[in-house]
Amino acid sequence: MGILIIVKEMLYLKKYFTEGLIQFTILLSLIGVQVDVDTYLSSQLPPLREIILGPSSAYTQTQFHNLRNTLDGYGIHPKSVDLDYFFTSRRLLSQVRSLDRLRVPSTQLDAWLVHRDPEGVVVSAAGQPGPSIALDNGSGLEDVGNPESSAMRGGGGGGTVHEASYSPDSEDSLGAVAPSDDQEQPGSGNDNLTKEDIDLIDILWRQDIDLGAGREVFDYSSRQKESETEKQPPEEKEDRAEREESWRNGLNLQGVQACTQVDGETGENIPEQLASLGAQTSVSLQECLRLLEATFPFGEEPEFPATVTQELSGSSEEGPSTSQGLIPSPLLPQSEPSLDLEQQWQDIMAIMELQDMEVNSDADNSFLERNSDSSSTGSNHSGVEAGPMVSFSLSGPTTPINQDVSLHQASLPSCSQDLRPFFSPDLENCISMETPGPNPPTLLSLSSSNSSNLNSTFGATNLTGLFLPPPLNGTSNGTLVPALPDPLNILLEEAMLDEISLLDLALEEGFSQTQACQLGEELDSDSGLSLDSGRSPASPSSSETSCSSASSSCSSTSFSEEGAMGYSTDSEAIAETEEGAVGGYQPEHSKFCRMSYQDPSQFHSLPQLEHVGHNHTYNLPLSSLGCPEEDPQPTSARGKRPNRDRQQDAKLQPQDLLDKQATRDERRARAMKIPFSNDKIVNLPVEEFNELLAKHRLSEAQLALVRDIRRRGKNKMAAQNCRKRKLDTILNLEQGVDSLRRDKARLLKEKMEFVRSIRQMKQKVQGLYRDVFAQLRDESGQPYSTSEKQLLSTNVLH
DNA sequence: CGTCTTTGTCATACA
DNA sequence: AGTGTATGACAAAGA
Known part of the structure; x- marks a missing residue:
C-alpha cells in the first residue's frame, strides 16, 4: 500500500x-x-x-x-x-x-x-x-x-x-x-x-x-x-x-x-x-x-x-x-x-x-x-x-x-x-x-x-x-x-x-525606503549601464552638432576653450556668453547642468543615487565651445574648480580662468592645438572619429593625445557607470534584505497561526480519544x- | 589639519 | 590587433 x-x-x-x-x-x-x-x-x-x-x-x-x-x-x-x-x-x-x-x-x-x-x-x-x-x-x-x-x-x-x-x-x-x-x-x-x-x-x-x-x-x-x-x-x-x-x-x-x-x-x-x-x-x-x-x-x-x-x-x-x-x-x-x-x-x-x-x-x-x-x-x-x-x-x-x-x-x-x-x-x-x-x-x-x-x-x-x-x-x-x-x-x-513586531516595524519603515529605492531603481533600471552610456553619447551629440559649426568659426578664439571646460564657472559662463560659442550654457548652472545633463529624471526619485548622477560634463563645455584647442595654456591645473574660486577666477584673465577650469585633457588638447573638441574626441563613433582624425592632419603627438583623451574620456564614463552600478547593487541588496525581513516577519506570524491550528487539532484528537x-x-x-x-x-x- | 566624499585617471582584464 | 567596457586602485580636489 x-x-x-x-x-x-x-x-x-x-x-x-x-x-x-x-x-x-x-x-x-x-x-x-x-x-x-x-x-x-x-x-x-x-x-x-x-x-x-x-x-x-x-x-x-x-x-x-x-x-x-x-x-x-x-x-x-x-x-x-x-x-x-x-x-x-x-x-x-x-x-x-x-x-x-x-x-x-x-x-x-x-x-x-x-x-x-x-x-x-x-x-x-x-x-x-x-x-x-x-x-x-x-x-x-x-x-x-x-x-x-x-x-x-x-x-x-x-x-x-x-x-x-x-x-x-x-x-x-x-x-x-x-x-x-x-x-x-x-x-x-x-x-x-x-x-x-x-x-x-x-x-x-x-x-x-x-x-x-x-x-x-x-x-x-x-x-x-x-x-x-x-x-x-x-x-x-x-x-x-x-x-x-x-x-x-x-x-x-x-x-x-x-x-x-x-x-x-x-x-x-x-x-x-x-x-x-x-x-x-x-x-x-x-x-x-x-x-x-x-x-x-x-x-x-x-x-x-x-x-x-x-x-x-x-x-x-x-x-x-x-x-x-x-x-x-x-x-x-x-x-x-x-x-x-x-x-x-x-x-x-x-x-x-x-x-x-x-x-x-x-x-x-x-x-x-x-x-x-x-x-x-x-x-x-x-x-x-x-x-x-x-x-x-x-x-x-x-x-x-x-x-x-x-x-x-x-x-x-x-x-x-x-x-x-x-x-x-x-x-x-x-x-x-x-x-x-x-x-x-x-x-x-x-x-x-x-x-x-x-x-x-x-x-x-x-x-x-x-x-x-x-x-x-x-x-x-x-x-x-x-x-x-x-x-x-x-x-x-x-x-x-x-x-x-520589530520585523514588522522594520518592514514598514524599511518599506518606504525600500519602495523608494525600488522606485528609483525602476526609474533608472536601465541606467545601470545604459544610463550614462546611452545618455552621454546622445546628449553630447546634440551639443556637438551645435558646437561643431561654431567650433569651426570659433577655432581662433581663445575663449572658446574656456567654455569647453567640463566644469565651467560663472566666469566661464560669462566668457562663453561673450563669445557666444556656448549659447545658453550658464556656468552658474554648472552643477545643475551636470546633473541635468544625464537626465536628472532618473535620479531625482532616488536621493541616494543623486550623488551618483555625475554628469560627464567634461565633454559638454568642449562641445559647446567647439573650439578648444586654441591656446596652449598650462595644463597643470586640475580640470574642475570650485564655485568659490570662480568669482576670483572671473577677475583673472579669461585665458587663465579658462585654463584653470579646463580639464587636463582639455588643456592638453589646447596646448597641442587639437582642432576639435574633446567631446568629439570622446564621443564620436570610431568611424567618425577616424574620419575626423584623417580630415585633420595631426602630428603623432597630437594623434597620441587625441587617442589618450578619447580613452580617458571613455574610461571616465565607464568609471562613473561602474560606480553607479555598485551603488545600485548595494541598494538592491538593501532592498532584498528588507524584503526578506518582511517575509520573515510574515512567516513567523503564519507559523504562529499554524501552530495554534495544530494545537487545536491536537486537542480535538484528544477529545476523540x-x-x-x-x-x-x-x-x-x-x-x-x-x-x-x-x-x-x-x-x-x- | 584630518577625514571623508567625489571625481578623474591608470592599469588591467575581458569581450 | 584595435576598440570599448568594467573595475580595482590611486590621487587630487573639495566639503
Whole structure:
C-alpha cells in the first residue's frame, strides 16, 4: 500500500523519518485525518533529502539578488553570509507549506480496542507514549525508531504490538496481532499529529539540522531502526535504553517516553502502549487502519489551515495544558545538541506561544491537575499535565466515533504509573462510577491523560516541540526537568513576539525606503549601464552638432576653450556668453547642468543615487565651445574648480580662468592645438572619429593625445557607470534584505497561526480519544477504571 | 589639519 | 590587433 511504498521511498531519508511519518500518518488516519503522503514526499522530499544528505550544491558566492528567489529553493550555500536569515526564511516557508497540506477531516474513530493484558502488559493501540513525545524531529524520529526510548517502563514483554503497521504485511492482516518487524511502535505513539503536522515539524527540524544540527541524531535513529528491524537482542535493548535515557536526560526532551516492552515473540522492544494494543484487542489496530485507509485514501491533499482553523475555531480553545505544551515531542530540537540555535530558539518560541495559549484556556485544565493527583507515579504526570484537556465539539457532523468499540479484549497494561497521566479526571470519574462513558458522541473531551497521550502522539511529529512543553513528557523520567521552564518560555515567547513586531516595524519603515529605492531603481533600471552610456553619447551629440559649426568659426578664439571646460564657472559662463560659442550654457548652472545633463529624471526619485548622477560634463563645455584647442595654456591645473574660486577666477584673465577650469585633457588638447573638441574626441563613433582624425592632419603627438583623451574620456564614463552600478547593487541588496525581513516577519506570524491550528487539532484528537475510552468496556462489560483507561489511552496513543 | 566624499585617471582584464 | 567596457586602485580636489 501507500505506506509500504512510502517507506521504501523514504528509506534513504533515514529510517527514523519514515517511521515517524508513517506512524503519524497512521494515527492520523485513525483519527480521521487524511494524509497525503505522496504529496508530502514529492513536494518535501527534495528539501528533506538535501537537508539530510546535505546540500546538493553549494554556491561559493552568495547571490544576494537571488536570495528571494531561492528562499524556497536550496541554492544558497550554508556558509553564505545570509544563511542565517535564509534558513530561517526557508524553514518558515517550509512550515507554511507543510501546513497547507493539513486538513481537518471529519474525525472518525472506528475502533479502538484495548484489552487488558492478563500479564499486565500494557498494550496500546496506536500508541503514543503518553510520556514519550518526540521533541524534535531528530529525536522524535529516534524515538520512533527506538522503542527503547519507551523502555523506561519495563512493562511486561508479553504484550504484542499491533500497529497498524505501516508494514506491508500489516495491511493484509486485519486484526492480526502479530507483531511485525516493521512496526515502529515507539513512533506510532506520536502519530496523533496529522501527517502534515509531522511533515511540518520534520521539515523545520531538518532544516535546523541542516543548519548545524548534528547528524548523530540521524545516525542514532537509523541505528536504532536497524537494530529494531533486526529484532535486536535484549542486550541491545538495554544499550539503547541507556543511550536513549542518557540522551533524554541530556536533552530533557524525553518528556514523552514510551513504555517499551519486549515483544515476547520477536524480542523487540516495543513501547508498552503499542505493545498493549495488541493481540487481545477485539479489534486490531491494523484492522482499524485498514478501515481508515479505505475511508481516507492517502494521496488526497488535505486542505489544512483554513479548514482546521475554521473547524477548530468553534471548539473551545483547549484547556491549557498545564505548564507544558500540549505534547511533549520527542522531536524537540533540544534533543539534538547540535541543532541550530536559531531554530531552537524559534521553536522554543513557538512552544512558548502554545503554552501561553494553553494557559489561557483554563476550561479543561482542571483535568490535568486532578489527573496528576490521581496518578500513582509522579513521573508520569508530566504528560498528563501537559495535555490540554479540551473538549471540543467536532466540526460538522459529530465526530463519528464508533461507540461500539468492544473493549473486551483490550488489554490494559499493568503500568499504572503511565496510566494516570493519561486519564483525565473526567475519565476517571466515569470509570469510578462505572458507568459507560456517557460522553456525547459529538463532544469529545479528552482527559488530561489523553492529552498526554496525544501529546506523545503529536510529539512524534516534529511539531511536538511546538506543542508540547517539555515537562509533560517526563513520563517515566520525572527527574527530567522540562527543557523550558515556563518563565523561560514566556521570555522566549516575548522575545519572539518582539522580534516579530520589530520585523514588522522594520518592514514598514524599511518599506518606504525600500519602495523608494525600488522606485528609483525602476526609474533608472536601465541606467545601470545604459544610463550614462546611452545618455552621454546622445546628449553630447546634440551639443556637438551645435558646437561643431561654431567650433569651426570659433577655432581662433581663445575663449572658446574656456567654455569647453567640463566644469565651467560663472566666469566661464560669462566668457562663453561673450563669445557666444556656448549659447545658453550658464556656468552658474554648472552643477545643475551636470546633473541635468544625464537626465536628472532618473535620479531625482532616488536621493541616494543623486550623488551618483555625475554628469560627464567634461565633454559638454568642449562641445559647446567647439573650439578648444586654441591656446596652449598650462595644463597643470586640475580640470574642475570650485564655485568659490570662480568669482576670483572671473577677475583673472579669461585665458587663465579658462585654463584653470579646463580639464587636463582639455588643456592638453589646447596646448597641442587639437582642432576639435574633446567631446568629439570622446564621443564620436570610431568611424567618425577616424574620419575626423584623417580630415585633420595631426602630428603623432597630437594623434597620441587625441587617442589618450578619447580613452580617458571613455574610461571616465565607464568609471562613473561602474560606480553607479555598485551603488545600485548595494541598494538592491538593501532592498532584498528588507524584503526578506518582511517575509520573515510574515512567516513567523503564519507559523504562529499554524501552530495554534495544530494545537487545536491536537486537542480535538484528544477529545476523540477520551470519548472512545469512555465507551470502552472490558470483557464483563464494565467500564475500565481510570487507571486502566489511562493505560489504554497511553497504549493507544503510543 | 584630518577625514571623508567625489571625481578623474591608470592599469588591467575581458569581450 | 584595435576598440570599448568594467573595475580595482590611486590621487587630487573639495566639503
